[in-house]
């Protein structure tokens with residue numbers, strides 16, 4: 241029987257995942273269901289993506305077998321109070337920051353199959369990162385099926401619980417950090433006369449290409465940087481300026497700030 245996926249919450253992250261699944265052709269719209277309190281907004285999104293909107297959490301639970309908890313962390317406790325008793329025998333994957341296996345455990349009844357995962361917004365185009373906490377209550381066969389399903393959204397990695405925080409900081413928050421870089425380099429390009437839309441295209445494709453090259457070759461980033469910097473050339477002048485401006489320290493401080501904010 242084909243899988244029926246129920247989204248608990250249909251905001252930014254849920255929409256990105258639904259679009260990713262549909263784009264990859266892994267699921268059909270008729271396999272997707274969602275519930276969110278603002279019904280008008282939900283129905284508008286349902287028309288765009290083709291999923292079935294549900295009028296209550298109870299209706300959603302009856303419609304599907306695999307659920308994605310995609311609401312804000314502060315909303316989960318109340319939602320579990322309503323649905324925990326209906327989850328045994330079903331699979332619940334949760335994407336909410338901080339809601340790991342240990343945090344969920346007291347709320348779930350025996351027989352609920354659960355795993356904490358951390359996607360990022362590029363799942364929408366199949367270029368995401370999906371971290372799966374290695375503690376879970378899934379059956380081995382369904383764990384493998386779920387990993388296979390989510391591979392259409394991007395790179396899938398399993399991480400020990402203790403590393404989910406830093407992993408999520410890099411891949412979950414990372415798109416916002418990279419977006420700042422895209423905007424900053426595009427501003428610089430506009431300053432020297434490139435039309436803005438072309439500036440975004442060139443900067444984004446350069447970031448994408450550099451990242452793909454690193455993944456494809458496995459080369460150390462320093463080696464790839466050295467290959468672009470000819471001795472006495474102009475690129476090294478830009479690298480020198482970035483070092484003097486403290487780019488590396490700024491990146492480390494950004495990650496420190498997120499990690500400290502998690503506690």
Ligand SMILES: NC(=O)c1ccc[n+]([C@@H]2O[C@H](COP(=O)([O-])OP(=O)(O)OC[C@H]3O[C@@H](n4cnc5c(N)ncnc54)[C@H](OP(=O)(O)O)[C@@H]3O)[C@@H](O)[C@H]2O)c1
Nearest residue numbers: 249250251252253276277278310311312313335336337359
């Ligand atoms: N955004 C990211 O890049 C990212 C990355 C990784 C993980 N996450 C995680 O994804 C989760 C959602 O983030 P988001 O950015 O998608 O937030 P969002 O856009 O604000 O979406 C939250 C969704 O939850 C729904 N909701 C609120 N109360 C609910 C309830 N009682 N029952 C069911 N649904 C309810 C909201 O519905 P209404 O609009 O109708 O109120 C909305 O559809 C967060 O826990 C976050 O930690 C996000």
